[in-house]
Amino acid sequence: MAGSPEVAIVGAGLAGCLLACYLAARGHQVTLYERRPDPRAEGAERGRSINLALSERGLNALRGIGLDDQVMAEALPMRGRMIHPVHGRLDLQLYSSDGLRSINSISRARLNAALLDAAAERAGIRFAHRLTGLDPATGTMVFEGGHTAKADVVLGADGAGSAVRAALAEGAGLRERTDFLQHGYKELTIPARDGAFALDPGALHIWPRGTSMMIALPNPDRSFTCTLFWPEEAFAALDTPQAVERHFAAVYPDAVPLIPDLVDDYENNPVGKLGTVHARPWQAGGRVGLIGDAAHAIVPFYGQGANCAFEDVVVLNQVLDESGDDWTAALPLFERRRFEDTSAIAAMALENFVEMRDKVASPVYRLARHAEHALQGALPGLYLSRYELISFSNVPYARVRRRVRRQHQALAAAVAAAGIAALGVAAARRIRGR
Numbered sequence: 001m002a003g004s005p006e007v008a009i010v011g012a013g014l015a016g017c018l019l020a021c022y023l024a025a026r027g028h029q030v031t032l033y034e035r036r037p038d039p040r041a042e043g044a045e046r047g048r049s050i051n052l053a054l055s056e057r058g059l060n061a062l063r064g065i066g067l068d069d070q071v072m073a074e075a076l077p078m079r080g081r082m083i084h085p086v087h088g089r090l091d092l093q094l095y096s097s098d099g100l101r102s103i104n105s106i107s108r109a110r111l112n113a114a115l116l117d118a119a120a121e122r123a124g125i126r127f128a129h130r131l132t133g134l135d136p137a138t139g140t141m142v143f144e145g146g147h148t149a150k151a152d153v154v155l156g157a158d159g160a161g162s163a164v165r166a167a168l169a170e171g172a173g174l175r176e177r178t179d180f181l182q183h184g185y186k187e188l189t190i191p192a193r194d195g196a197f198a199l200d201p202g203a204l205h206i207w208p209r210g211t212s213m214m215i216a217l218p219n220p221d222r223s224f225t226c227t228l229f230w231p232e233e234a235f236a237a238l239d240t241p242q243a244v245e246r247h248f249a250a251v252y253p254d255a256v257p258l259i260p261d262l263v264d265d266y267e268n269n270p271v272g273k274l275g276t277v278h279a280r281p282w283q284a285g286g287r288v289g290l291i292g293d294a295a296h297a298i299v300p301f302y303g304q305g306a307n308c309a310f311e312d313v314v315v316l317n318q319v320l321d322e323s324g325d326d327w328t329a330a331l332p333l334f335e336r337r338r339f340e341d342t343s344a345i346a347a348m349a350l351e352n353f354v355e356m357r358d359k360v361a362s363p364v365y366r367l368a369r370h371a372e373h374a375l376q377g378a379l380p381g382l383y384l385s386r387y388e389l390i391s392f393s394n395v396p397y398a399r400v401r402r403r404v405r406r407q408h409q410a411l412a413a414a415v416a417a418a419g420i421a422a423l424g425v426a427a428a429r430r431i432r433g434r
């Protein structure tokens, strides 16, 4: 491709807007096509998650366009998980061994608006343009209503239900599968109480209940957004206001007085689906590519989907550096560089669901976390928990997975060796008759 190519990005969500900023800085002519009207004028869609947890990987990507300080100015840092048992005391489990590091609760709408503002300064944005067809060979796009456009490079940042991915499946041999969870999600609101937060805003709150859970993240207006992650059939089973009230009183007793619109929220807010997208290849002919959820949507239990989508943008920018902006080389290289990492976080996000909804409530888990933090103190820089490596570092996800496996093996060997040594001392005492 000679000269500076025209790049079309389908989807002006989180990844699409950030990508537009990075590519414009490289001198590409960028146009974003977004199916929705401008959300800055229209307000957020009901049923999308209200807030999200932003951590180091996402912040690192925002730093690249100088947007990190603006976004962090409205962030609410959460330094641990606050566990709410059915009865009994709350338990704060810190995320880092020094207790100082936090993940950040961010308004999704405000983050998207900040990114749209930044993208609008650097690129063209066409709202109310829903992609309905794409010819991967020519880069010709068709939008709802019949309007067409063409670009040298077309990038699909159009989320988990990507139309660009569908076009690659239809016309370029992409194979895909979405593994849906049996669990869905529904949001409820804990409003501010007398102008103040009703719960500690410095923590992510979890009500772990075995096969299901509720979580709550703070918002800048001092409310909390609660999300229920329940088996799908459990939502339908509560089919009267009385059944909803009875269930919450039995299972989430401390939350009930904090959710005045419980029944209304429960009856009117939708149940969202959750799943992992497996798709390959992510590109065709070095002309059409996928990024973010469009390539590899994951379940939200590590709070990493958006962070990972932002990290994709950083990696794509790096491979463009390495390939001298040759898209035919860059898109296949991006996939090779990123596939193992995104598969690793997809697997770890599923594993973390079991940890959050079940394990965090157990005394054995609490003991193990204390031991892990003590070990981190004893071996500074050598031993880091998986949570810290995922949330507070930019170490590639697949490398995190391998490193944590080695750490656990070393720990098990050390525990076994300590056990054998202790047995030896006891045996020696017996032999000596002491």
Ligand code: FAD
Residues within 6 Å of the ligand: 010, 011, 012, 013, 014, 015, 016, 033, 034, 035, 036, 049, 051, 052, 053, 054, 129, 130, 131, 132, 157, 158, 159, 160, 161, 162, 163, 185, 227, 272, 291, 292, 293, 294, 298, 300, 302, 303, 304, 305, 306, 307, 308, 309
């Ligand atoms: P999206 O944000 O989905 O953006 C896609 C954009 O494309 C949208 O603007 C959409 O309107 C547009 N679009 C779609 N189809 C078309 C089309 N045909 N034509 C034109 N435009 C189109 N991640 C975190 O990092 N931390 C969290 O705490 C977190 N919590 C989550 C909680 C829940 C309940 C869920 C469901 C997800 C959560 N995530 C979280 C994941 C995160 O929301 C996604 O990973 C992230 O939004 C992906 O960004 P994206 O830009 O790839 O896709």
